[in-house]
Amino acid sequence: MDMYSDFYEKRRNSLWKRYWRDNDGSDILKPNGFNEYPCEVYNQLMKPIDRDGSVLDLGCGNGLFLKHIMKYSGYKITPYGIDFIEESIRQARELIHPEYPENFRVGNIAYMDLEENKYDYVYFDPYSVHSSHLEPVLNKIIKACKPGGKIIFYTYRDVLIVLKIIGILKLKLIRWVGDLLPREMRNRLERIDHPDVSIAVYRKCGLDS
Numbered sequence: 001m002d003m004y005s006d007f008y009e010k011r012r013n014s015l016w017k018r019y020w021r022d023n024d025g026s027d028i029l030k031p032n033g034f035n036e037y038p039c040e041v042y043n044q045l046m047k048p049i050d051r052d053g054s055v056l057d058l059g060c061g062n063g064l065f066l067k068h069i070m071k072y073s074g075y076k077i078t079p080y081g082i083d084f085i086e087e088s089i090r091q092a093r094e095l096i097h098p099e100y101p102e103n104f105r106v107g108n109i110a111y112m113d114l115e116e117n118k119y120d121y122v123y124f125d126p127y128s129v130h131s132s133h134l135e136p137v138l139n140k141i142i143k144a145c146k147p148g149g150k151i152i153f154y155t156y157r158d159v160l161i162v163l164k165i166i167g168i169l170k171l172k173l174i175r176w177v178g179d180l181l182p183r184e185m186r187n188r189l190e191r192i193d194h195p196d197v198s199i200a201v202y203r204k205c206g207l208d209s
């Protein structure tokens, strides 16, 4: 428990209500925040995948996006996921990825331990952690990514709209997901724009630690 427990508890509870309050487990879209299968959005997010490898989705919901990559990327993908909603991880283990139950764990991204040099691709929405936790979490993610691997930052449109408004109030310009990241990282990002999702790709080089 620390001073941020309340922040994460409130956020987890409000997401749980959206995803799980009226869901007996038969709806596999809701635990990821969707009402319809987001084929186009998932295809955009999948664009940086260009070889076989292990993919970690931080805030994986029930693992549906990982399943999409496994099915449609054309590469051999090993999925890993972390989410702080237990029901979503149970659905990932039992329904969506029954071949990989041990690769999915319940946890808060802000406090997770990640094995170093393990993943070829890591997906992360910077909004999922409190701004005070962003820097330490980014350091862990960079360490967890293999040299030559990619970190794919993304934020969905509804969140970006809220952040733009908060940004205006704080006199900070937030136009895309890259604006949420440290300046030194921003210069190295490849930008992918889509009306429903903002994406930034960071390739880890051997010197990053």
Ligand SMILES: C[S@@+](CC[C@H](N)C(=O)[O-])C[C@H]1O[C@@H](n2cnc3c(N)ncnc32)[C@H](O)[C@@H]1O
Pocket: 008, 015, 031, 032, 033, 057, 058, 059, 060, 061, 062, 064, 065, 082, 083, 084, 085, 088, 107, 108, 109, 110, 128, 129, 156
């Ligand atoms: C919009 S859903 C995205 C699910 C999936 N990645 C996709 O694109 O379909 C965001 C997920 O992040 C999880 N999440 C948000 N903040 C988190 C945190 N601090 N720790 C763990 N999971 C978090 C939520 O529970 C939710 O399942």
